[in-house]
Amino acid sequence: MASSTMRRLTKQLGAISMALALAACTGTPGPSPSSSTSSPAAEPTATFNFGTASMPLGLDPAMTADSESYRVTRQVLEGLVGVDGGTGQTTALLATEWKDSNNGLTYDFTLRPNVTFHDGTVFDAASVCANFNRWFTFPAELRKQVPGISFQGVFKAYSDEPVFSIFKDCKVVSPGNVQINLTRPFTGFLQALTLPAFSISSPKALETGTANVLDQTRNGQAVSAYSGHPVGTGPYQFSTWDEQKITLATNKGYWGNKGQIATINFIPYDRAETRQQALLDGKIDAYDLVTPGTFDELVKRGVQIIQRDPFSVMYLGMNQAVAPLEKLEVRQAIEMAIDKETLIRRFFIDNTAQASQFVPPKLSGFNNNAPSLGYNPDKAKELLAKAGYKGEELKFYYPQNATRAYLPTPEKIYAEISRQLVAVGLNIKPVPVPWESGYLQKVQSPGDHALHLLGWNGSYADADNFLGPLFGESRGEFGYADSEVFHKIERARALPNGDDRNTQYQAINAEIAASVPAVPIAFPISALALSDKVESYPASPVLNEVFTNVRLKP
Template identity: 50%
Template sequence: MTPLPARRTVLKAGAAAAAVLLAGCTSDPGRPAPSATTAAPPTASPEDTTFTMGIAATPVTLDPALALDTESYRVTRQMLETLIGVDPATGVPAPRLAVEWNEVNDGRSYRFRLREGVTFHDGTPFDAEAVHTNFERWYHLPEDSQPVEGGLAFRSVFGALASDEGESLYESCEVVGPLEVQLNLTRRFTGLVASLAMPAFAIASPAALKAGKADRLTEERNGNKVSRYGLAPVGTGPFAFANWDQDRVALSAYDGYWGAAGDVRTVVFKTLPHPSARLRALAAGDIDGYDLVTPDTYADLVRAGMQVLQRDPFSVAYLGMNQAADGLKDIRMRQAIAHAVDRKTLIDSFYLQGTTEAKQFIPRSLGVNNETIPYYEYNPDRARELLAAAGYDGGELTFYYPLDVTRAYLPTPEKVYAELSRQLTAVGINIKPMPVPWDEGYLEAVQGTDDHALHLAGISGSYRDPDNFVGPLFGSKTPEFGYDSAQIRSKIARAKTLPEGEDRVDAYLSINEQLARAVPAVPLAFPISALAMGARVESYPASPMLDEVYNLIQLGPA
């Protein structure tokens, strides 16, 4: 594993004594934070106020309600804001568009007081009616405008949309006053407030939603269906949409923003799929920073004198198995695959130092780690025994993996696939490689259809609650896994409703154990992720939950 500096530490290669800390902490949303320990010397306002970020993939849509991917959210976070923010020091809910909230009706309702004096980029007011419009839109979203089956954030959090079978946690969003709303639930949901920090729940201008026919996917961008609104969204954030030209998205500072403006006046996102291309662009000064540093490029960054900023792990990589595929319905086949996987080799070879083996799907930091669950340690001989017991005859298993992308949970997907394929082949499993470019429908291929056997994927957390991981993956039956367990769905739905405490912890421990016994997928790693920044970036709001908004960036001289 490639070594990384300590948490939040940024290394300047040429002189270790000149190490700079890029802060991710602020007590006042909208106000740039000073560095965490050793502050950079005060500088005059930077002459160049453009911040250019290299990203690993082109956004799929700029409508966060319909987005599924990190890069779409990375862009939309700058333009659209959620009711709830994330405290950068603790990860707990913090005020954003809502300044105060209270639980009422025995936890089946929450009342929110909204921030005064906020306007959307189109000049219309942010108020209770706008919040109501957004919640009702999410709940009543037409089927033909929904992305991959089961993938919508609203469905994964609230359980169902109006058109779905089964009861939704969402009942209504009631306008109590001009700047007050009450969110009514069908039953208690302990993680509700925290979940509203997800970028998918950002509040859009109702006027812009209507004008852009947000629920009609009549346009296309880079092979993806989008609405006119999804090409040019309107929110309340510190930056407003400027233009989107294929692999380049530009934003401009919104002069009417309710919070602090910060140093950055223009944001440019430039798609550079290959890690080496991002490294070269940073070294040449073509970009100011990029995310998803890989082990292959880390040493080069240090030698070039670039800054590297580490995030705490808050994602999980997994090897998915679709039980609708031939043979994988037999649990012995899935157990054999799990025993064939050498996690240590994967982590040592392809992940940054600090990455740990995953024995379950919920990160250890959420406090529901189950040390007694079944663990399928690397044991090739046992894998062969289980294959024989299952009657495996050497039939071909398709193995999907993404190309031309870097994810926090998969820094080098092609290399991870190659090693996993080698390990599986070594125990006698016949693998058929199925590479799919990320921008050409990889998520649709593995999450929206059941025409696959194995696949590489992962999930990045957006809020601090165990449901943020097991809910989207296993809270409903999806084509991704073909895992149909009414019991696990019931357990996940119940755990959501339990108040904080021992009973809730026990509920998630039980979920972890049942998932480990059922083996719907093989959790691989809880990865460390890291960003690289150029020398003029003096402070960057790094967040394990990727709640990174660029008005908090502090720039120095070019």
């Protein structure tokens, strides 16, 4: 009974958090948000130890969409705009006012005055344009090294193919005013700017750290020197990164609320059990990604648990560039072989929902009637026979030593999915890859991965944030090249919010589901565990959790 009650209570907290976050992401941007933020009288003094599932893959947010990387860089760097969970509006960060004109092709931003980067250089319009121009001119060789760069997912192309890019240019109007011009309308432009990928770095630090030269390796990833020492305007500045932890220190010159925490230590524990024990032993003050196997024990011990409502999708990826996955019948057979109910019951937190598409149900564009083949192993065998499957080996990649909001226990999930696939006659070869040995790069690049486990965590409440990055262009992850779907996504993202746009995304959802480029399995619920030291934590479904908003007990 105690467990059931706690789950209901934490679910309610998660629902409240989700409602605020979604309202914040979908609200019409106010033309003139408040530019003032009150600061507490006392300087922060507390040290806060936070347990993470792994080390970041790098700390240059323009180069990685890894959630553990974003967790750190959200503290250090800021973008032009953010999300206010209290008012539900796109809110001021480094810009205090904005307006659009020219039929949605021109955006003018008034910048916050008297802001400096952590290295002492001045934040102004020139620094904003330096960042946008850096992203726009990423060289082709760099883009090959780092698949899945957010700039391409949002703006579609770079300066070497300007006709295809939504971004046109960034202009310095004055030191305190900057103008960003687009080549065509993009309804989610302001929301997209809330992505950590579009945080503003110190141009001096980018140059000093040769940010576009990936001549170092960290956790299996090619990174630059800047990626190991980011410099922004945020409430915390980077201090150290060693094998045991990443440390951030309060930015004493921060323009906004500095909160109560002076020092943050992000300490990795690659297994849920070790994170749990570290919390119980008092080594950490909070940790993320509570798993079903540890949930009940934490409840019994009276540990605070906060759940986030689902805003991610976990899926089984399929690479159509690897035979015989180019055959629709084989992909359909794989979908029919998977018992999603069993997977969710065994490996996900209660109330996790099955997925039949890639857009979560709380978003506009979710299609209640998206086609789903369901669990039918006998039919799967028939389809494999019809497709002429002769037992060809399928390499199945899955991550080790990782926990993500969308993938709580990857090794166990792999084992169960693999068992289900073998049961219908598929020849599965396991390919385990440690997360920190380049798993993301391996499965998101062209290669021999036939199947792989992964997921997508939404960053803002728009169907395009899910469909655009995954299926809006040809990607090495899926070998998917449906130009008609690409065109439809491109058209939908330019439509104004309303019924027509929602209908377009619903139709796209159905079309993607019918062609089975991947199998969506679950919309997972994720949870954090907090020590008694914590009074409140700003849990967010989109993971926009800045530690100045953590409240500690007196």
